[in-house]
Amino acid sequence: MLPQQLTKTLAGAALLFSATLPAQAQTKIAADDIREKMQWFADAKLGIFVHWGIYAVNGVDESWSFYNKKISHADYMKQMSGFTASGYNPEAWADLIAESGARYAVITTKHHDGVALWPTKQAHYSVVKNTPAKRDLLTPFFAALDKRNIKRGAYYSLLDWSHKDYPAFTKDSNRYAIKDDPKRWQRFQQFNEAQMQEVATLFKPDLWWFDGDWEHSAEEWNSERIRKNILDAKPAAIINGRLQGYGDYVTPEQNFPVTRPRFNWWELCMTINNNWGYQPQDTAWKTPYEVITIFADAVSNGGNLLLDIGPMQDGTIPPQQVHVLKELGKWNKKHEAAIFGTLGGLPQGHFYGPSTLSKDSATVYLFLPGKVTGDVVLKGLKNKIASIKVVGTGQSLSHKVVGKISWSPVPGLVYIQVPPTVQDDYMSVLELKLDGPVSLYQGMGGLQ
Structure with a gap:
């Protein structure tokens, strides 16, 4: 697509949007409706990803450490006793995110380990019920973002490796085939959608960032219904591409596309070092120059960058991450006209x-x-x-x-x-x- 054509492709944008959805999900969506729905995302360019959970206590891989048997599930879950959030200052977090120049932020409401960062009413783990933090960590963060006109993003893991009805508990002890026990899978679906409804009702995300869809098909997840429920609650909400084809934009992870993605909207999610959550042994920090050049490449190719930070268990953001975000923000402030809304x-x-x-x-x-x-x-x-x-x-x-x-x-x-x-x-x-x-x-x- 030639640059001079980019501002004249609303009809083409509608086709690209519908192309990201399976045939049964496609509807006749007016180009103006799509432009209005996705315009803030297209203009935003930069988001900050926040991976925070009990995995920061021992500094292990978030969820994957027990899934890959680096640690037992029981030992992994023992980290709940050490998760205090004692230094958590959501206003300071939001100040730093705003200083970086980011227009949206996405936080892990629940990772694959099943530990919710809000007071879920479902019979399952949460930092409110099961950790010394004993409080809702999401409400004050989203409120702080609102004050700074930063869009709310909610990461949500579709799969839950700690739930008794999920069919792949640590890859062995709880495995079952859905076709052999459909009622059990239905119980998990009901639980999962109930938690999503809580997130939708309590936090009203502008953006849903799903993860973990690879273990089941769209039909098994009931992706079409999930999308409908989200849009019924908030028609303007947008959804990332990890809902088995029912998302609004694509999300390459860690590795930069060599050629411009053909989809109209895309986002590169990337860590500041090599891991998503806090791991003290990981000192492979990207420099401000490296992050800025990666960001410029993403924007040049019509995409966004979702840059990750991993706070410590007490809610403190490591100084190396603070430094990168501040330097990125200084550069963004100077060159704002060339980046945002382009x-x-x-x-x-x-x-x-x-x-x-x-x-x-x-x-x-x-x-x-x-x-x-x-x-x-x-x-x-x-x-x-x-x-x-x-x-x-x-x-x-x-x-x-x-x-x-x-x-x-x-x-x-x-x-x-x-x-x-x-x-x-x-x-x-x-x-x-x-x-x-x-x-x-x-x-x-x-x-x-």
């Missing part, structure tokens, strides 16, 4: 780096990783450039067009001189104002 940038081959477009596609933003100086090159631009400025400083730069032949329709190469004095600490950004919506040459050269 469109994905130029196709590959036109510029050797990330780029974004204004919504009218008459402004191109070029991101310069690695403290670039000297000439940078833009290829195939048919437009005339009205001005070039450094985002965040307003300094004007000059450019030179090389190789333009007067009688040929093929545009020349645009060379922009970038002096050392304009370098950002992490990544400089240039703003190119054009004479109209961006128009690109994509031919073979010569007389074409």
Whole structure:
């Protein structure tokens, strides 16, 4: 899809949206309805993921540590006695998330271990009933987000490896085939949907971030009904792509797509080190530069970044994570115009780096990783450039067009001189104002 077409594809967006749903779930959805539903997500660009639970007590893999038999399920669950949340300050969390520049935040309401962070009325584990924290951890966090105009996101694990009626308890002792005991599976479905209804009623998430759908089919999960229940409770809610085809956007995890995903909305979820939850032995911290360049790539390709933090069991956020979020926020504040509310940038081959477009596609933003100086090159631009400025400083730069032949329709190469004095600490950004919506040459050269 050419950049100049991006603002004229509402009908195409409707088709892409319905394409993410199975045939039985597709409905005739007006393009305007889809745009309204997904627009805040498309504009948001950055979310903060929060993995917090009893796994932070011993600093082990969240749920997977017992599933993969690194630790017994009994020993894993003993961590409940050490989960205090004694240093939990949801206002400080929300301040840090706001400072990062994030427009939404997603917290683990319940991971695969089945321990809820809210006072569930179902006969199952919660931090309120089963840990020294003895309080609802979600209500004050979502309230703090509301004060800062940050959208509410609720992670919810569809599977529950600790529930007596789930058919894969630690991969062995509780295994059964649904076809052999459908009533037992029905009991689990009733429990699961009752907890989802609690989350929907108590917290009214703007975004549902499901996980764990891979163990069962859409029919077994009853994904269509789950989606309907969510939208009945809040029609504007959006759902990630882990509901066996009944979601609104795709969610690649940890690994960045090499080519732009074909779906209209997507989000890269990624950790600040190598693990989702707090693990003191994991010191493989990503640097602010690495996070910023990853974020720029995601935005350039029309997506979002959902960057994860893992608080300690007492609710304290490790200083390395605080540092990354603060530095990311400093960069975002300086370059806000080039990031938030923009469109994905130029196709590959036109510029050797990330780029974004204004919504009218008459402004191109070029991101310069690695403290670039000297000439940078833009290829195939048919437009005339009205001005070039450094985002965040307003300094004007000059450019030179090389190789333009007067009688040929093929545009020349645009060379922009970038002096050392304009370098950002992490990544400089240039703003190119054009004479109209961006128009690109994509031919073979010569007389074409």
